[in-house]
Amino acid sequence: MKKTGRVLTSLLLLCCNSFYILFYYHRDGYVSWMEIGGLPVMLTLAWFFGKQYDKAKYLSEKDTLTKVYNRRIIEPFFAKITSIAERNQQNVAVLLIDVDHFKTINDRFGHQTGDELLKLLADVLVKSVRKSDLVARWGGDEFILFCSNIKNSENLDGMTDRIHSNLKKIPFPGVELSISVGSAIYPNEGTSLDALLRMADKKMYNMKIRHMAE
Numbered sequence: 777m778k779k780t781g782r783v784l785t786s787l788l789l790l791c792c793n794s795f796y797i798l799f800y801y802h803r804d805g806y807v808s809w810m811e812i813g814g815l816p817v818m819l820t821l822a823w824f825f826g827k828q829y830d831k832a833k834y835l836s837e838k839d840t841l842t843k844v845y846n847r848r849i850i851e852p853f854f855a856k857i858t859s860i861a862e863r864n865q866q867n868v869a870v871l872l873i874d875v876d877h878f879k880t881i882n883d884r885f886g887h888q889t890g891d892e893l894l895k896l897l898a899d900v901l902v903k904s905v906r907k908s909d910l911v912a913r914w915g916g917d918e919f920i921l922f923c924s925n926i927k928n929s930e931n932l933d934g935m936t937d938r939i940h941s942n943l944k945k946i947p948f949p950g951v952e953l954s955i956s957v958g959s960a961i962y963p964n965e966g967t968s969l970d971a972l973l974r975m976a977d978k979k980m981y982n983m984k985i986r987h988m989a990e
Contacts, residue, residue, distance in 0.1 A: 784824040845912035868962040871921040872976040876954040878917040880915035956984040
């Protein structure tokens with residue numbers, strides 16, 4: 777959770793308090809010790825209220841189960857990342873990820889096990905991409921990734937291979953976690969989020985069919 781609210785409210789209070797003290801010192805030639813002594817109390821209150829703002833912002837953007845971003849952040853992030861890519865003449869990869877046989881896992885092992893697997897998968901995805909990329913829960917057992925500055929298909933294949941490799945390291949007895957991945961490249965395969973998601977979803981569905989046939 778970022779500390780933006782806490783830092784800003786504390787800085788605002790310090791600026792206002794400094795202006796207040798300088799004004800009365802210039803006018804009266806002195807400042808009461810109570811006016812200076814009250815600063816720590818006011819800073820504590822500012823920090824507390826700033827923390828409430830940070831917490832509310834964090835909860836509005838994060839998925840409560842997996843702690844990655846929720847779908848509310850996706851559209852504004854897409855607009856931001858594609859704007860940067862356009863200026864720098866770069867590509868952006870959109871990946872849709874779906875857990876294979878997730879309903880079977882839930883039915884066999886229970887929803888608590890399913891939730892634990894989703895949390896583990898989210899952690900694997902975050903560790904498999906760069907800090908500049910974004911991982912979000914699209915809904916249910918689906919996740920979405922935005923990866924900037926993808927130069928070619930080899931970069932994309934390397935990332936998906938890394939995800940699959942890291943998934944195999946998950947220590948979850950009795951459950952073999954596998955995923956289907958579909959990707960689309962901005963702007964080559966679409967310039968709108970809807971168009972890219974349709975393309976990625978189609979590829980993901982084709983991979984899922986292949987996995988079911990194996």
